[in-house]
Amino acid sequence: MIIVLGGLVIPPIAVLTQQSLTEALFDGSRGAFTFEHYERLFADPKLYVSARNSVTFATLSTIFALAFGGIIAWVVERTNAPLRGLAYLTTIISLGMPFILYVLAWLFLLGRAGPLNDFYRNLTGSTDTLFAVHSMAGMVLVETFSWLPLVFLLFSATFRASNAEMEEAARMSGASIIATVWHVSLKLARPAILATALFVFIRSLEAFDVPMLIGTPAGINLLTSDIFFSIRAVPPDLGHASAFSVLLTVVIAILMYFYGRISRSADRYATVTGKGYRPRPFDLGRWRWVGSLLVLLHFAVMLGLPLLGLLWVSVMPFVRPIRFAALPFATLKNYEAVFKVPAYLTLTWHTLVIAAAAATLGMALMVVTGWLVARRKPGATFLDQLTTMPLLLPGIVLGVAMMEIALRSPVPLYGTLAIIVIAFVVRYMPYGMRYAFSGVLQIHRELEEAAGVAGASTLTVLRRIVAPLLSPAIAAGWLFIFLNAAKELSIPILLSGPNTQTMAVAIFEQSTNGQFSELAALGLLWTLLMTVFAVVFYLLMRRQSSSAYR
Amino acid sequence: MSSQTATLDVTGLSKVFRNTGDGIAGGIREANFSLAPGTFFTLLGPSGCGKTTTLRCVAGLEQPDSGAVRLGQETFFDAARGINVPLNLRNIGMVFQSYAIWPHMTVFENVAFPLRVAKGESYEKAEVERLVGEALETVNLAGFQSRSATRLSGGQQQRVALARAIVRKPKLLLLDEPLSNLDAALREDMRNELKRLQKQVGVTTVYVTHDQAEALAMSDLVAVIDQGRMVQMGPPREIYFRPRNAFVAGFVGATNLVHGTVLDRVPANEVGAVRLDDGRVVRCLFPDPTPASRRIAVSVRPETIQLSPASAPERAGFNRMTGTVVFAGFLGNMNRYSLRIGGDVMHANAAPEVNLAEGSEVAIDFSFESAVGIPMADEIAQGRSAA
Numbered sequence: 001m002i003i004v005l006g007g008l009v010i011p012p013i014a015v016l017t018q019q020s021l022t023e024a025l026f027d028g029s030r031g032a033f034t035f036e037h038y039e040r041l042f043a044d045p046k047l048y049v050s051a052r053n054s055v056t057f058a059t060l061s062t063i064f065a066l067a068f069g070g071i072i073a074w075v076v077e078r079t080n081a082p083l084r085g086l087a088y089l090t091t092i093i094s095l096g097m098p099f100i101l102y103v104l105a106w107l108f109l110l111g112r113a114g115p116l117n118d119f120y121r122n123l124t125g126s127t128d129t130l131f132a133v134h135s136m137a138g139m140v141l142v143e144t145f146s147w148l149p150l151v152f153l154l155f156s157a158t159f160r161a162s163n164a165e166m167e168e169a170a171r172m173s174g175a176s177i178i179a180t181v182w183h184v185s186l187k188l189a190r191p192a193i194l195a196t197a198l199f200v201f202i203r204s205l206e207a208f209d210v211p212m213l214i215g216t217p218a219g220i221n222l223l224t225s226d227i228f229f230s231i232r233a234v235p236p237d238l239g240h241a242s243a244f245s246v247l248l249t250v251v252i253a254i255l256m257y258f259y260g261r262i263s264r265s266a267d268r269y270a271t272v273t274g275k276g277y278r279p280r281p282f283d284l285g286r287w288r289w290v291g292s293l294l295v296l297l298h299f300a301v302m303l304g305l306p307l308l309g310l311l312w313v314s315v316m317p318f319v320r321p322i323r324f325a326a327l328p329f330a331t332l333k334n335y336e337a338v339f340k341v342p343a344y345l346t347l348t349w350h351t352l353v354i355a356a357a358a359a360t361l362g363m364a365l366m367v368v369t370g371w372l373v374a375r376r377k378p379g380a381t382f383l384d385q386l387t388t389m390p391l392l393l394p395g396i397v398l399g400v401a402m403m404e405i406a407l408r409s410p411v412p413l414y415g416t417l418a419i420i421v422i423a424f425v426v427r428y429m430p431y432g433m434r435y436a437f438s439g440v441l442q443i444h445r446e447l448e449e450a451a452g453v454a455g456a457s458t459l460t461v462l463r464r465i466v467a468p469l470l471s472p473a474i475a476a477g478w479l480f481i482f483l484n485a486a487k488e489l490s491i492p493i494l495l496s497g498p499n500t501q502t503m504a505v506a507i508f509e510q511s512t513n514g515q516f517s518e519l520a521a522l523g524l525l526w527t528l529l530m531t532v533f534a535v536v537f538y539l540l541m542r543r544q545s546s547s548a549y550r
Numbered sequence: 551m552s553s554q555t556a557t558l559d560v561t562g563l564s565k566v567f568r569n570t571g572d573g574i575a576g577g578i579r580e581a582n583f584s585l586a587p588g589t590f591f592t593l594l595g596p597s598g599c600g601k602t603t604t605l606r607c608v609a610g611l612e613q614p615d616s617g618a619v620r621l622g623q624e625t626f627f628d629a630a631r632g633i634n635v636p637l638n639l640r641n642i643g644m645v646f647q648s649y650a651i652w653p654h655m656t657v658f659e660n661v662a663f664p665l666r667v668a669k670g671e672s673y674e675k676a677e678v679e680r681l682v683g684e685a686l687e688t689v690n691l692a693g694f695q696s697r698s699a700t701r702l703s704g705g706q707q708q709r710v711a712l713a714r715a716i717v718r719k720p721k722l723l724l725l726d727e728p729l730s731n732l733d734a735a736l737r738e739d740m741r742n743e744l745k746r747l748q749k750q751v752g753v754t755t756v757y758v759t760h761d762q763a764e765a766l767a768m769s770d771l772v773a774v775i776d777q778g779r780m781v782q783m784g785p786p787r788e789i790y791f792r793p794r795n796a797f798v799a800g801f802v803g804a805t806n807l808v809h810g811t812v813l814d815r816v817p818a819n820e821v822g823a824v825r826l827d828d829g830r831v832v833r834c835l836f837p838d839p840t841p842a843s844r845r846i847a848v849s850v851r852p853e854t855i856q857l858s859p860a861s862a863p864e865r866a867g868f869n870r871m872t873g874t875v876v877f878a879g880f881l882g883n884m885n886r887y888s889l890r891i892g893g894d895v896m897h898a899n900a901a902p903e904v905n906l907a908e909g910s911e912v913a914i915d916f917s918f919e920s921a922v923g924i925p926m927a928d929e930i931a932q933g934r935s936a937a
Contacts, residue, residue: 163648165646165647168644168646168650169646169650169714170663170667171611171637172609172611172637172642172643172644172715173638173664173667174638174664174718175663175667176638176667179667183663183667187652188652188653188654190654
């Protein structure tokens with residue numbers, strides 16, 4: 001197992017480091033050792049501009065996502081505001097939507113021809129725009145939306161598990177609702193909030209699609225888009241991209257170290273819970289409608305507006321502002337095209353195959369690994385560390401590494417579906433591990449020992465006892481990898497050849513070719529399909545977590 | 551400062567939880583009680599009976615459907631007059647089942663919190679320190695001020711919770727099963743200490759528990775609750791020796807219930823004769839006046855039964871039955887016997903040195919006053935009579 005995992009995890013890191021330290025030679029042979037790439041990197045003033053942009057972008061997105069997501073989660077879990085259930089529906093459906101589609105929807109809604117600026121122009125008669133979406137503000141806004149589902153899910157879990165008596169004790173001590181939330185609820189949730197904030201910050205630093213689609217047209221470059229451009233440069237500057245990637249990885253590694261420490265200290269706040277414990281919501285009284293309004297706003301920005309925007313675009317022959325006058329032009333032609341053009345079908349098929357293969361392979365590996373680690377078999381600690389290593393590699397960095405491996409591989413790997421699948425297996429290894437590991441921990445060791453005493457071999461025990469008992473966790477992990485692999489852009493954009501595009505890559509590549517209307521139709525249908533998977537995922541998670549408490 | 555105690559009046563308090571499907575899912579109906587200042591009052595009942603709901607209604611954590619709650623001159627809640635004082639303005643001390651010690655604060659900050667957030671009162675720094683010090687001293691935790699709340703044992707957390715509840719000198723103290731999370735030995739110590747503390751502070755206290763020994767040992771007044779109704783309220787001895795129905799008799803201590811019919815009308819608190827279903831006649835005490843021919847159950851506590859050889863002479867003022875020992879269990883501090891008497895099985899506790907073999911014939915004596923006649927109005931008596 002160590003060999004298999006090591007074979008998956010170590011090469012990308014090794015190749016990156018080596019490439020960043022060797023001279024670039026165009027015939028593919030290995031050049032001499034050099035620090036040149038790093039010198040060039042640090043000497044370039046653009047690096048510092050990009051770094052500052054990246055940090056600003058990640059910081060602001062984190063703050064807004066946490067504030068809005070946290071408030072929504074609190075309203076849903078801890079108050080009696082009406083319409084709370086809507087927030088869950090919103091979150092689940094948005095889990096299935098390829099994020100690139102989101103970006104496109106918001107680009108339309110807030111763009112020059114979009115309803116916001118259109119409305120503004122009609123109102124004022126000016127020819128200006130009220131809001132330029134291709135700006136740092138636009139990037140932060142859309143990136144914030146992208147983190148809301150995760151922040152919401154993490155925080156609502158925190159609030160649900162918190163001991164309501166802590167808050168009631170504060171109220172009995174004479175504190176008002178606001179004082180209680182400030183002095184007790186927020187302070188108790190602080191480790192969870194910090195851990196989530198750092199996590200979102202790290203992932204925003206790694207973000208690729210928003211910087212590419214929104215930032216680049218405005219000339220705002222981030223670290224991730226810089227890496228992409230040095231790969232897409234002619235000729236590709238692999239050494240520079242590698243040095244860049246190593247740098248970004250080091251930064252992420254440092255942040256991850258702090259993340260690990262913070263999330264461990266969160267356990268310190270675990271508290272005794274009364275036996276008759278049942279969380280009771282705060283009564284917001286007359287303020288209940290404010291809570292409902294927030295939930296509605298959440299729904300509008302996460303689902304309502306983007307979907308409406310896409311729907312509008314998808315029934316129009318070309319992109320045009322939302323007007324009654326345009327209604328007669330409405331057509332289903334774009335949907336017809338989606339079903340008729342064989343390329344789209346191939347695309348769908350490829351994406352499903354890649355995602356399913358990555359999920360199956362990844363979970364198969366992680367079930368065995370998770371079992372070995374949970375049962376403290378020899379080498380467990382090392383295996384555990386191996387599986388968390390990919391967390392250090394941002395998607396775009398892993399893409400660069402995998403590309404270099406593919407280019408050097410004796411078997412032709414570049415441009416195949418296989419290399420994308422392998423990259424996804426590595427990328428989602430830590431997440432699969434988390435599902436498998438905590439699943440195994442819930443299985444009492446004696447269930448396995450009983451099978452062993454009954455005469456079963458280790459493999460039989462794994463197959464006949466562990467795997468069936470683990471099936472909810474395996475299914476949840478499988479769906480998680482599947483859903484994310486299906487919408488991930490940063491890895492396949494570097495690895496897919498012309499015949500091995502995935503849905504996200506196709507949408508990205510064609511979004512500039514004016515085929516926006518067809519893309520919208522395609523995207524909506526795709527979202528519908530993914531929503532089904534997302535709902536199943538959510539139901540499985542619920543069942544798993546509810547049985548964990550029994 | 552005004553005296554730290556007041557009368558608590560609860561009238562017609564109802565709070566019913568309903569399921570979507572099968573109707574009532576717990577709660578309390580028509581609870582009435584009035585507590586003199588300084589009373590230690592216990593709500594006793596099995597889990598889900600509504601005792602915690604009652605407490606939470608008094609606290610203001612739950613809004614009652616109807617009824618009124620008054621403390622001294624102040625009305626906390628009155629459904630008829632539309633009064634509902636928010637819980638944070640009631641100045642009630644409360645200890646929660648999980649203690650709810652805030653882990654992000656020190657012991658000092660936990661206890662000082664009520665002083666810091668109280669509306670309409672502000673305390674000087676020195677005053678806060680003095681009051682917190684006093685409260686911690688009262689619960690024997692002097693010197694623990696700067697200790698982190700996460701580094702406390704269960705018993706210490708409990709004391710901090712108590713200190714926090716009394717620091718603002720409330721006129722009412724509410725305790726929600728505060729001992730249930732402690733281990734057995736510690737529980738007994740804390741029971742005594744809690745009682746001492748309540749006497750010392752003199753605050754009117756409402757205590758919720760499902761443990762009958764706790765209720766009897768600590769309370770001035772006990773209310774037994776069954777399925778959302780207060781079925782009996784009285785001092786511990788009255789609850790134990792004069793249960794008014796089969797539920798109270800069975801829940802507070804163990805008992806034997808034997809069914810029969812009253813022979814002649816009996817006035818309140820007098821001994822009357824009962825013909826048991828197997829034809830024997832016994833005499834027992836009736837707390838309520840009871841007409842002739844009424845079906846009743848006779849409650850006989852296992853520890854009031856005296857066992858002697860079958861040949862022993864009968865004693866005046868005692869009922870005499872004869873039976874066979876079907877099971878003998880030695881528990882160390884006592885012997886526990888199961889006895890077959892006609893068609894019934896009764897349980898008896900005897901001193902450890904009384905040693906009777908299984909299968910032997912014994913004389914079973916219990917005094918007229920120790921047995922209680924209980925009306926059989928409800929179905930519960932039928933269900934539990936086998937015990």
